[in-house]
Amino acid sequence: MTTGAEPQKFLGHVEFKRGLEGAITNETRIGYIDGEKGWLVYRGYNIEDLAEHSTFEETAYLIIYGRLPTRAELTRWTDRLVQARPIPSYLMDALRRLPKEAHPMAVLRTAVSILGCHDPLADKIDIPNCERIGVDLIAKMATIAGAVMRMRNGQEPIPPDPKLSHAANFLYMCTGKVPDDFSARVMDANLVLHVDHGMNASTFTAMVIASSLSDLYSAICGGIASLKGPLHGGxxxxxxxxxxxxxxxxxxxxxxxxxxxxxxxxxxxxxxxxxxxxxxxxxxxxxxxxxxxxxxxxxxxxxxxxxxxxxxxxxxxxxxxxxxxxxxxxxxxxMGFDYAMYTSIFMVGRIPGQVARVLEYLPDNRIFRPRAVYVGDLNLTYVPIEQRG
Ligand SMILES: CC(C)(COP(=O)(O)OP(=O)(O)OC[C@H]1O[C@@H](n2cnc3c(N)ncnc32)[C@H](O)[C@@H]1OP(=O)(O)O)[C@@H](O)C(=O)NCCC(=O)NCCS
The missing domain is CATH 1.10.230.10 (Cytochrome P450-Terp, domain 2)
Known part of the structure; x- marks a missing residue:
């Protein structure tokens, strides 16, 4: 029973659109989409050019640090990713205990959470520490996804091969075979194409979590959880x-x-x-x-x-x-992937974008707090439980 008060119908000058459609969340220099023209740009570079000329490693550097690396920088960056590829034995043991049938994205989400539990500096929220965690997760996401695919098929996980590129090594850890050049090239371009895509649901989820100054592991767990859905990465x-x-x-x-x-x-x-x-x-x-x-x-x-x-x-x-x-x-x-693995491949590609967007937002952080239009009752009279019908 309402007692006359009008439910809230408008929010001043703020326009309400379901799903936050068109809402502006922040300023960014990371990526640009023109949906009418069909443009996607990372840090000023058209996606078609990056897919043709760049690699996952180079594009991840571009998206995080804001410019293409010099050869020396790329060598150091690639070495850093290679060093971070192996996953610790405690994580492998935990993954082995999960049901083989669990959705690969649920396993990825769990794996990131476990890594966070074992990191004594997880809650140190500053840019260098978040960058350290982010780079580690970029490298390890491919290794975890590879291990998940092998275990789903009842096979032993394969350790990373430091001589292979990120994309070739990912295929190798999944299939057990060093890929031919064309397959490696296709996977590399595919990862580049997935690196970033504006305020999509999963990147936004990661940013919302990070904006409360929660840790980056939690933010990436949220990103994975959101990407898993069939209206998004699924x-x-x-x-x-x-x-x-x-x-x-x-x-x-x-x-x-x-x-x-x-x-x-x-x-x-x-x-x-x-x-x-x-x-x-x-x-x-x-x-x-x-x-x-x-x-x-x-x-x-x-x-x-x-x-x-x-x-x-x-x-x-x-x-x-x-x-x-x-x-x-x-x-x-x-390429021989079981389709339950597809969204995990998306995540292997998308993690640099999620990390970069959190790192860009944090220095001038403001917690996300949208509002809802209240369309329910007001001023109801509380009815004691004995009197309810
Ligand atoms: C991606 C998606 C969620 C975008 O949704 P959205 O912006 O909210 O668009 P809407 O659901 O409002 O759709 C607008 C209109 O296009 C239609 N439409 C949207 N996607 C459609 C699709 N995949 N097939 C057929 N019609 C579609 C809707 O039925 C609606 O038609 P109407 O105006 O006659 O009612 C939606 O297009 C979709 O569900 N696609 C399939 C799943 C998918 O491929 N997701 C990956 C996205 S990268």
Whole structure:
């Protein structure tokens, strides 16, 4: 029973949009997206150029320190990442005790939490210490993901090979085989494409946690937890299930028509920010065409391409185009990854962005505290429990 007071309906000049759509959280020099034009920029460099010319190591340096490294800086940085790759035995023991069937993202989240529990300086919140933790986690995320994949398949984890690049070593730790140059190149470009993407849900989650001056391990655990969801990083897993369900390019038309008629959200399409073609999907589409052919999985690419050719004319007018997750699954499948691993690969790529954004925000930190529009009752009369119906 209300007693006349009007529920709060407006917040002065603040516009309310569900999901904080369009809300501005902070100023940044890290990355820029123009969703109408389909642009993605890291520290001033177009993503297409970085995917073609840069490596994961170089891009991680760029995103964290604000400029491309000199050769000497890159050598020192790469050495630092290589030194940080091995994971401690206490962590390996803990991972072995988790159920084999646990979702790889849940294991990654748990692993980061365990590392935090063992770090006596975890709660020292200053930039050098957070940078130390961040770099350590960037290096170790690939090792943990590799160990998770091996253990899921009942295989022994493989220690990192210091002679291999981050991407090649990641593939090696997952599959047990040193990858050919093209596969290593595709994984490297794929990681570069995933490094940063503005105030996406997982990066924002990491920043919200860090803004309360909680530790970086907690912030990255939150980032992993958010990325796990099917509306975010989990979409590539859903795309792969969809492509297998469709069953081939000849069956795509009937499947797409039905999905559109039923107003289903088609995985790998649509984006909160891009209302044009996601530039990352363009790069990955080209790699997908080549690698699926090399691995004898060309039907997967053909099915995906056919779906794209049907969905874009039907929904492109609404700003629905393939997103980063649409082709990445076909690449991972061709490389031999179980689709439950896909979001973990995303996380291996995304961690430099999460770390960089937290490091950028902390020096002028202000705790995040949005408001909600209250639409509930006011001034209800408290009814003793014996009198409630
Ligand atoms: C990413 C996503 C959550 C963005 O959501 P959003 O910005 O809130 O967009 P909305 O859900 O408001 O959708 C706007 C319109 O486009 C439609 N739409 C959005 N994504 C769609 C998709 N994947 N397939 C079909 N239609 C879609 C919606 O039905 C809605 O149509 P309407 O205006 O007729 O009701 C959404 O596009 C989605 O769920 N995509 C599939 C999952 C995915 O690939 N996620 C990875 C993102 S990188």
């Amino acid at each position: 979409a590539n897993e859903e795309v792969m299930k969809m492509l297998l369900e469709v069953g081939g390019p000849d069956k795509a038309e009937a499947w797409v028509r039905k999905a559109i008629a039923e107003k289903r959200k088609i995985s790998g399409f649509g984006h909160r920010v891009y209302k044009a073609y996601d530039p990352r999907a363009k790069v990955l589409g080209k790699f997908s065409e080549r690698i699926t052919k090399l691995c004898g999985q060309e039907r997967l690419y053909q099915t995906a391409k056919k779906i794209e050719e049907l969905v874009v004319p039907a929904l492109g007018g609404k700003g629905i185009f393939p997103n980063v997750d649409f082709y990445s699954g076909t690449i991972y499948y061709s």
